[in-house]
Amino acid sequence: MAEQNQNQDMQKPHKRRVRYKGTHPRTFEEKYKEREPEKYAETIEKVISKGSTPAGMHLSICVDEILEFLQIQPGQRGLDATLGYGGHSRRMLEKLEGSGHLYGLDVDPIEIVKTTARLREKGFGEEILTVRQMNFAEIDLLSEEVGKFDFVLADLGVSSMQIDNPERGFTYKAEGPLDLRLDPEKGVSAADRLKEVTREELTGMLAENSDEPYAEEIAREVLKRNRKKEYIRTTTQFKEAIETALGFLPEEERKEAVVKSCKRCFQALRIDVNSEFEVLYSFLEKLPGVMAPGGRAAILTFHSGEDRLVKHYFKEGKKAGLYQEISEEVIRPSAEECQRNPRARSTKMRWAIRAQE
Numbered sequence: 001m002a003e004q005n006q007n008q009d010m011q012k013p014h015k016r017r018v019r020y021k022g023t024h025p026r027t028f029e030e031k032y033k034e035r036e037p038e039k040y041a042e043t044i045e046k047v048i049s050k051g052s053t054p055a056g057m058h059l060s061i062c063v064d065e066i067l068e069f070l071q072i073q074p075g076q077r078g079l080d081a082t083l084g085y086g087g088h089s090r091r092m093l094e095k096l097e098g099s100g101h102l103y104g105l106d107v108d109p110i111e112i113v114k115t116t117a118r119l120r121e122k123g124f125g126e127e128i129l130t131v132r133q134m135n136f137a138e139i140d141l142l143s144e145e146v147g148k149f150d151f152v153l154a155d156l157g158v159s160s161m162q163i164d165n166p167e168r169g170f171t172y173k174a175e176g177p178l179d180l181r182l183d184p185e186k187g188v189s190a191a192d193r194l195k196e197v198t199r200e201e202l203t204g205m206l207a208e209n210s211d212e213p214y215a216e217e218i219a220r221e222v223l224k225r226n227r228k229k230e231y232i233r234t235t236t237q238f239k240e241a242i243e244t245a246l247g248f249l250p251e252e253e254r255k256e257a258v259v260k261s262c263k264r265c266f267q268a269l270r271i272d273v274n275s276e277f278e279v280l281y282s283f284l285e286k287l288p289g290v291m292a293p294g295g296r297a298a299i300l301t302f303h304s305g306e307d308r309l310v311k312h313y314f315k316e317g318k319k320a321g322l323y324q325e326i327s328e329e330v331i332r333p334s335a336e337e338c339q340r341n342p343r344a345r346s347t348k349m350r351w352a353i354r355a356q357e
């Protein structure tokens, strides 16, 4: 019997085993299910429950805390200064119950189109939602046109969609052009910035924007490459330069140190090419002027530089009588939220209430 089976096996044409591709799609492009969250709800749920953010989606942070503070009432006029995926906007729009108006701003010309379409599909038409591609540094211009706001939200930084798209160059984890602009149609890319920068300037940028402890070593390595005309053009090349600069560290420390420096240096460059501190100054300075008496503003920050600025402006605003009340302590997302969404771990929320004139 065994011999018969063996003979049969020998007669079968040999079939090559299909190559195992793994259970999960590997690249951003292949994550087609995650990029259509409405269509593949089950897949999305699974990804989120594992503590990841599905590609092409952004999990909004501190939603309950924000809504509880803003106390949105039907008929009010609100501003979402950082529309992103539109998660916060959607929840704020629901609170308006069909009456009032929300203005949503974003500088990103790519994601704003998708978000607008998504919100329109959810039934939020032009009568209740206006979306503008605009920098929040210009909120005074918007307010001159549409009036003062009863509630304002700013959820600073970048969205998961921006980080997860290698074409945008926001992460050292994927190969792509070193761009890092929120609006790739304006200004100078991070690669071009690195090409022209001086050693002192780059050292200062890395140290001041992200407290990079190896700022000098990294700046020296980048400038060495520039002198040899080996300009850094891609995310991987920037990561390699950081690795080389940290080559003096003992091997057992190096790997972790490189990862941390990569995170900080990408952030420092992003802050620089998008003038993030300058636009935040502008926003915070103009904020009391665009808020209605008793109006409420909440701001989510993601690194100490941003939080220091918000804290300072809110405190000064209260001293000057512009705000009647400000948050005394920062509000942090719950442990449960941080577990579900690791990107929430660095979030700090502060709020302010405009004085009744």
Ligand SMILES: C[S@@+](CC[C@H](N)C(=O)[O-])C[C@H]1O[C@@H](n2cnc3c(N)ncnc32)[C@H](O)[C@@H]1O
Residues within 6 Å of the ligand: 058, 059, 060, 061, 081, 082, 083, 084, 085, 086, 087, 088, 089, 105, 106, 107, 108, 111, 134, 135, 136, 137, 155, 156, 157, 158, 159, 182, 279
């Ligand atoms: C963290 S995401 C916002 C996510 C959003 N709250 C949500 O629930 O989906 C930040 C967004 O703000 C935008 N942004 C950053 N700086 C900006 C600025 N100065 N003016 C307008 N939008 C800005 C980014 O392009 C990004 O889409």
